[in-house]
Amino acid sequence: MQLTxxxxxxxxxxxxxxVQRAMDLLMRxxxxxxxxxxxxxxxxxxxxxxxxxxxxxxxxxxxxxxxxFSEFSLDSDDTVEIPxxxxxxxxxxxxxxxxxxxxxxVDEQTIRFYRKGEAYITxxxxxxxxxxxxxxxxNIPTRGEHxxxxxxxxxxxxxxxxxARTNTEGRESVGAAMLxxxxxxxxxxxxxxxLGTHAVALDVPVESTADWGMLGYWIGDMVQDRVPVVxxxxxxxxxARLKHFGAAASSSGGVEMYHxxxxxxxxxxxxxxxxxxxxxxxxxxxxxxxxSTWEKLNGTGRSTAVDYVMLGCPHYTIxxxxxxxxxxxxxxxxxxxxxxxxxxxxxxxxxxxNGYTAIIEAAGAHLLxxxxxxxxxxxxxxxxVAALDSAKQAHYLPAILGIEAWFGxxxxxxxxxCTGQWRGSPE
Amino acid sequence: MSGTRDTVTDTRVIVLHGxxxxxxxxxxxxxxxxxxxxxxxxxxxxxGTIVETRHELRGxxxxxxxxxxxxxxxxxxxSNAFHLTRSMGVAPAAMLFNDMSAKIALGAVxxxxxxxxxxxxxxxxxxxxxxxxxxxxxxGIVEVRKRAAQD
Numbered sequence: 001m002q003l004t005x006x007x008x009x010x011x012x013x014x015x016x017x018x019v020q021r022a023m024d025l026l027m028r029x030x031x032x033x034x035x036x037x038x039x040x041x042x043x044x045x046x047x048x049x050x051x052x053x054x055x056x057x058x059x060x061x062x063x064x065x066x067x068x069f070s071e072f073s074l075d076s077d078d079t080v081e082i083p084x085x086x087x088x089x090x091x092x093x094x095x096x097x098x099x100x101x102x103x104x105x106v107d108e109q110t111i112r113f114y115r116k117g118e119a120y121i122t123x124x125x126x127x128x129x130x131x132x133x134x135x136x137x138x139n140i141p142t143r144g145e146h147x148x149x150x151x152x153x154x155x156x157x158x159x160x161x162x163x164a165r166t167n168t169e170g171r172e173s174v175g176a177a178m179l180x181x182x183x184x185x186x187x188x189x190x191x192x193x194x195l196g197t198h199a200v201a202l203d204v205p206v207e208s209t210a211d212w213g214m215l216g217y218w219i220g221d222m223v224q225d226r227v228p229v230v231x232x233x234x235x236x237x238x239x240a241r242l243k244h245f246g247a248a249a250s251s252s253g254g255v256e257m258y259h260x261x262x263x264x265x266x267x268x269x270x271x272x273x274x275x276x277x278x279x280x281x282x283x284x285x286x287x288x289x290x291x292s293t294w295e296k297l298n299g300t301g302r303s304t305a306v307d308y309v310m311l312g313c314p315h316y317t318i319x320x321x322x323x324x325x326x327x328x329x330x331x332x333x334x335x336x337x338x339x340x341x342x343x344x345x346x347x348x349x350x351x352x353x354n355g356y357t358a359i360i361e362a363a364g365a366h367l368l369x370x371x372x373x374x375x376x377x378x379x380x381x382x383x384x385v386a387a388l389d390s391a392k393q394a395h396y397l398p399a400i401l402g403i404e405a406w407f408g409x410x411x412x413x414x415x416x417x418c419t420g421q422w423r424g425s426p427e
Numbered sequence: 428m429s430g431t432r433d434t435v436t437d438t439r440v441i442v443l444h445g446x447x448x449x450x451x452x453x454x455x456x457x458x459x460x461x462x463x464x465x466x467x468x469x470x471x472x473x474x475g476t477i478v479e480t481r482h483e484l485r486g487x488x489x490x491x492x493x494x495x496x497x498x499x500x501x502x503x504x505x506s507n508a509f510h511l512t513r514s515m516g517v518a519p520a521a522m523l524f525n526d527m528s529a530k531i532a533l534g535a536v537x538x539x540x541x542x543x544x545x546x547x548x549x550x551x552x553x554x555x556x557x558x559x560x561x562x563x564x565x566x567g568i569v570e571v572r573k574r575a576a577q578d
Binding site for chain 2: 047075151170171187400
């Protein structure tokens with residue numbers, strides 16, 4: 001790997017041992033990739049938080065949170081003192097909502113350790129956004145900006161919708177990036193890797209959030225980790241629909257970049273989306289594909305008696321909370337069912353001011369922050385059957401919790417919460 | 428060097444050449460899958476076991492094995508999940524894979540197990556579960572002793 005003088009100085013220890021360890025890791029990582037150089041970044045999305053009993057013990061034995069950061073964010077053999085971060089850094093979602101420990105089944109000792117950890121993290125200069133959707137709360141990179149993001153649903157949004165550039169980074173590489181302002185120049189940082197590989201034509205309208213989730217889930221299955229180009233869109237999708245589309249495509253397949261012709265920034269035209277490449281396949285999404293995707297997402301659903309409805313994967317937008325509040329206003333959640341909605345804490349404070357939180361709570365539902373059921377493995381006690389409006393959550397949650405799950409529209413889910421019965425259908 | 432792909436006998440040693448991802452030497456029994464592996468949500472880092480519901484290796488442990496697989500898929504928690512297997516003492520002895528990605532490059536680096544990719548022969552076709560595999564990642568060489576040859 002070719003280093004600049006500045007990078008060589010960091011590797012030689014000019015900026016202290018933590019930055020030296022970070023550069024050493026970036027060198028090992030870059031060589032593993034086959035990258036030839038690093039690129040500057042000032043935009044990192046990271047996980048630093050440590051709340052499991054294992055991490056708690058590790059911190060106790062290895063010099064506190066600096067010990068945890070040295071090992072799990074820098075892959076360093078020894079504990080080094082961690083300086084303040086160099087880059088603008090947003091924290092991803094956590095293993096629970098620290099504001100609602102009882103609901104999530106978290107004990108007081110864990111919350112105390114979490115509070116110490118949060119003070120450490122914000123002390124480093126990291127934003128306590130605690131969300132899988134950093135682009136909702138103050139982190140919208142500029143088109144073309146080189147980033148180092150974790151969280152697959154955020155990575156695909158960053159590349160495809162915003163037109164910034166990131167690979168799916170991990171805890172250690174973003175740890176090194178935030179101390180050095182560098183990440184390997186490889187993959188989606190490079191122009192030609194961003195061009196389309198598969199053409200997708202739509203034979204059915206794709207409009208609702210559930211429609212976009214299903215389309216994303218199908219595309220991910222078809223293209224795996226390549227770059228689909230969708231042509232022939234009808235109604236323009238909003239933020240929530242693209243959020244659900246990307247989260248689904250990155251779950252079923254590992255898609256990190258896509259183009260919507262006429263919508264996303266590197267696809268003003270089909271020619272621009274593919275560049276000099278010829279599509280390796282022409283795919284069509286019609287009624288049969290939509291139907292089979294719906295059936296796959298509902299593959300674990302047996303009992304129509306729903307115990308738990310979870311919304312907010314990825315974290316709900318304020319527009320989605322508004323929609324949920326309108327659907328819930330004047331209704332009550334069934335005594336046999338719980339409804340939890342997850343959003344970033346900054347957006348919850350807006351929902352509080354708008355009166356939506358009061359409407360949601362008056363209906364007997366909960367507006368939670370910082371986490372989700374897949375991350376926390378927490379669901380209401382005794383949950384056997386869940387209803388979800390997220391294809392990503394329907395992909396993960398049945399396996400994680402060993403439960404049945406139904407997938408449908410937001411309205412289907414709210415209806416299930418209020419009646420205790422799943423009445424969703426593919427139409 | 429002994430053996431080529433066309434001389435199939437019980438005593439052969441097959442040699443593959445690849446590109447070094449993580450240096451070092453290791454040997455062990457092969458655990459082979461043609462399916463990509465998920466990190467977070469796909470393995471149990473405490474036991475080094477594949478737990479993904481529909482994975483063909485579900486319930487099998489890769490601890491101390493030479494893991495042969497196409498590549499990584501799923502969450503950005505991949506590297507952390509494999510990093511933890513090293514902390515718990517249940518990491519694979521070595522990793523041999525075909526498809527490079529940011530997830531697997533970082534995961535292999537922090538697992539610190541010798542790792543190779545870009546092979547001259549497809550390791551998924553040449554190596555079978557139970558074969559004895561010697562990996563010299565620094566030299567880019569993998570020696571495969573078929574299971575029957577050990578008897």
